[in-house]
Amino acid sequence: MDQLTFQFPAQPCKPSAKASLCGVVSSGNLEVLITQGAQPNGCEVSIHTSAQGFAPIWQAVLADFAAHHALGGTAITINDMGATPAVVTLRLGQAFRDYCGGAQ
């Protein structure tokens, strides 16, 4: 298991929920929890993943997501069991939509 943490600069978001959770930790899937973070202009991500050695890909996937979404002021917790980047992006999108009440 790998434990990874990342921080990305991001535009502040306007949350409409205290927290949102999407997905289930199961083969090829993951859970994404978004809660309030410490820095309004940044996003902190903490990952537990069963797939070892993919830190650069996580970095790229998350940086891309952070570049396209106003994630500032959030903390993202991820428990992963080998989800592909496509599934990661999908779950991040679902969780973020819930967190912002449908506003993108």
Added chain:
Amino acid sequence: MNLPQPSPPSRGPSFYEATARQRVNRLLDAQSFTEFLPPQGAHSSPHLALLGLPGALDDGVVIGSGTLGGKPVLIIAQEGQFLGGAVGEMHGAKIVGLLQRAVRDKPLAVLFLVDSGGVRLHEANAGLIALSEIMRAVLDTRAAGIPVFALIGGVCGAFGGMGIVSRLCSAILMSEQGRLALSGPEVIETVAGVEEFDSRDRALVWRVTGGKHRYLMGDCLALVEDDVEDFRQTTLALLAHWEETAPELHTLRAEQERLSQRCTQFCGLRDGLEVWAALGVPNPQQIPLLERDALVTLRQGLSL
């Protein structure tokens, strides 16, 4: 053969496919659910972490309170997709805590959405003890006059200790996709051989453990569609007239008689088809294809 006309399937949200969280939210009155020990602020199982496995923030079970038809209920929903919904230390303790809370808070009922293979092997001892505690807690809850309904229709069914727990509940509601048994077919196949139980023969697995068979045999009270809304409506209908009775010698005597009698009656049978034939079902091989309503009608016609 009297075939149904081609028809697109009903499009309600599938109970089988939904996650535990989706089941809870769709089963209870809208917006009424409050989760106890929600994922935010929770930590996942330290035992899994020790084994190098990622855990889930809810440890595979969602618990909380809400309303059903405006009445207060407590709810437990196991997540079958996470490690087979299996019971570990934290998972089990959440359920025990919820049931203790039921004894204290006296909700109208506890809804137990079972979706589990039983003990989580990664925490085997903790899981087994937790299951024993859940068994005792279910009986305590019922003894306090609060019904506990088991709803079975998820990907993992109810196996192992959770199969026992389900049968300790006041009533079981199952969809035909649901399975209820003790040992999983894979376990029996591994130990006793493929001739004893071919776990890849899924039609056989369902004829032995599936919702329709359990319903025909009276091991579950209600057969429902694989639709969260149907689970909701059936639960509401049952609760409307439910009276939870304290455990009595005579009821257990009656159950002892029922179980003994049927062991004699169906002794040596190994397939649902044989049992259904013995029950007097005219075309047993048609049972798997029957729609839910037709099966319910058929059962009402049997002298059980």
Added chain:
Amino acid sequence: MPTSPPPPTWDTRRQRRQARLQRATQAGIGRHVEAARIKTLLETVIAPGDRVCMEGNNQKQADFLAQALSECDPQQLHHLHLVQSVLALPSHVDLFERGIASRLDFSFSGPQGGRLARLVQDRRIEIGAIHTYLELFGRYFVDLTPDVCLITAQSADAAGNLYTGPNTEDTPLIVEATAFKSGIVIAQVNERVEHLPRVDVPGDWVDYVVVAPRPNHIEPLFTRDPAQITEIQILMAMMAIKGIYAEYGITRLNHGIGFDTAAIELLLPTYATALGLKGKICTHWALNPHPTLIPAIESGFVQSVHSFGSEVGMDAYIAARSDVFFTGADGSMRSNRAFSQTAGLYACDLFIGSTLQIDLAGNSSTATLGRITGFGGAPNMGSDPHGRRHASPAWLKAGREAAGPQTIRGRKLVVQCVETFREHMTPVFVEQLDAWKLQESLGMALPPIMIYGDDVTHLVTEEGIANLLLCRTPEEREQAIRGVAGFTPVGLARDQAQVDQLRARGVIRRVEDLGIDPRLATRDLLAARSVKDLVRWSGGLYTPPSRFRNW
């Protein structure tokens, strides 16, 4: 005094055949052979060095005869040259391990791919070539004509006429090549009957018939459980329908067997209908009877389906839908792999399938190290037939995109639909295919590439669609591929400026460029979410195999 040369003989094959039949008669074997005497028959009528074709494709198998041949005495039968579509059964490989056969020309090996690779490395087998089906079928009539064929059918009558049932598949073709070049035709059947429902192979083309102790094995290869279709596959299916099927007006097509294409089939009654595409796309098919096509058929999308073979559990449904499927006077389906392959190659405007690896030139392969799997139908379906003459709007549009308005020919659309990573984070997009290493390690003449890059017209991934027809240089083509390769190393090494430019030109189109709302990509969009749903759609006519049931 000069001796005159002996007069030439022009019927050595026929004489040889007569001699063999006579030996069998002397051994007391007539047209109808007892199962217990099958090995004697094979050892009597087959000779060392013969070319033998054992029927077996990806569905039905002459498994009883294959097993019997593999148990023959290698002292008597050796150096056989197998010429057959598929090397699928363990008994097929046993023939080489036991020294009965030594040479192989084939198309596909599937589950036996690992054992086959080891035999090649140990030099216990010589491989002539890995063919596409149509090439191998063609060579049966040119230079690989079987001396003996071992085939399988549903039933036979007293005269040796054969009924194949819905799974006719390769039988008529193999028999024709063998019987009309003085070969010997041996058939295993599931039953002897008084009257056949219909005659698929005339009895005078068949020399021996044996009732096998067990019915021939048929694999439910084309059954995809809708429950396993992912949201990503649904998203890609939406892109294919809106970005390719609708834009080119694809009416005649063939689908691969994966979940990606099953998703497309299950979106026709929902998503495609909502887009107003009913009657405008997907009306005519060269396709096995996929259970996942049932909702589209029931919704009135589909006018015609011709099939390579049947599918387990679909027979009653097919029989009840004779407007759609090709059925005999008896009511059951008649399939034919050679005809359907030809239809897929020449009469269809689009092939779409999936693969395990794609390189920077768009070459794709399902070969992995240590296995020789060969190809299924994909290479014929997934290639542009340069000899095609008849036009269709889709074919012309593609041709003009590739070569400008003055082009003198159209193009078939060949689409690869893949998620950029497979399970265990294995990238699909690679700098170099494993096929090249496999070629080297096994000393093959060609790398086992399934679909050549220059035949591929479109790539669909979760990141978008790349239209390779619009690329004008190899560099553009490479960047277009990188531009939809996601977070794979190939995708991360893209030239972002060039990719942006390709997107501006419409060569690469993202989900948002296609006007697709990714939030709709949920399993609720599937016309059927389970095998049980398919049964309901079929009105109970579809009876799925046990392993696909959860009721």
Added chain:
Amino acid sequence: MTLFPLLDTLFPAGHEATVTQQVVTGTALTASGPVALLGTVDAAAISHAIALRLAGQVLHLVEHHPGRPLVLLVDTQGQALSRAQELLCLNGSLAHLARCIDLARRRGHVSLSLITGEAVSGGFLSFGLMADRVYALQSAQVRVMDLKAMARVTKIPHERLVALAASSPTFAPGAENYHRMGAIEALWDTPSSELLEQALAQLRTEPSAGDSRLQQGRMRGGRQEAAAIVAAVLTA
């Protein structure tokens, strides 16, 4: 120790026990009066037949000997593994057995289990673990699954499991682990009538104290999480 010498040791004042088809039934005398004996031998696989015979005995006890303590003798390899058993809902018969023991408790019968041989999964859950207190002989084997099988199922290397088992009582087989986790009250090095009398006496002084295994598990350091989680649910 085989059953009858063990019973002689535990009940010097006398006992009448019979074994038929792996089921032990009988009565024994203690200083404080008669107790009912009930259990299985030879690592019985619990089937419908065994579960129903055990349950029937418990119902007989409740009906005919109100208040008489119940001593459960545990020796089970788990549930019977067969298709015919599952066809008739084996989990249902085991649940029925558990309910019968629970009824006895609610009717004032104190109960203790003694693991004499094996105690495994379903057979243990529905019978031995339903008693007020569980004791085990030092030689008892308590488990869900052995580590080799567990390694196969969980795909975690066997050596890793063995190494981790040394520090964690959570997953490895062993009565001592179950003691640390609160499910077994004590291990009896040398079984004796004194130990049994003490255990019964203790039960009588704190009848129906409820399920205290969570607290025991926490106090003994074997289950660090469970009690706190239950408390948190109650205050959530």
